[in-house]
Amino acid sequence: MQINVSQLLQEPIGSTREYEIDTDSEIIGDGNTYNIHGSCRLMKTQRSVLVKCALDAEVDLTCNRCLSRFRHPLKIKFEEEYVPTVDLHTGANLPPPEDAGSFTIDELHNIDLSEAIRQYSLMAVPMKALCDEDCAGLCQKCGMNLNQGKCDCPAEETDPRWAKLSKLK
Ligand SMILES: [Zn+2]
């Protein structure tokens, strides 16, 4: 996901470019490749390129309750500044960005969106993914997926401490 910005860098501040993104990538680091699509808008600022993306993807997640795999839509939105590392005209190295975590434009004036997309995709994944808000989960005893029906396990056993109390009555 590389975009060459050498042209944009020579344009006046405020110049923009729109890019359609439609690519397959390992966005959430689970070993699977997913399609990711949407648009990114690049704008030249005083000393950087501001990248604003709105992307969509669908990823496979594991349900926190029933452990089944399910498709989950991801909305990936971000705005990041890409700072040049070399001077456009002289090719001389520029001082590194103040913020060490900044994204950079490489010496060939390419912006690589992969890392930002990966980071923001991971952030868009819910911490506790559920296949459905009402997911019934697994039976604690036999492990059956209760979304697929009832298992044959006896209904909840009475806690022995309560059993003693009920004898007293
Ligand atoms: Zn579930």
Ligand SMILES: [Zn+2]
């Ligand atoms: Zn069971």
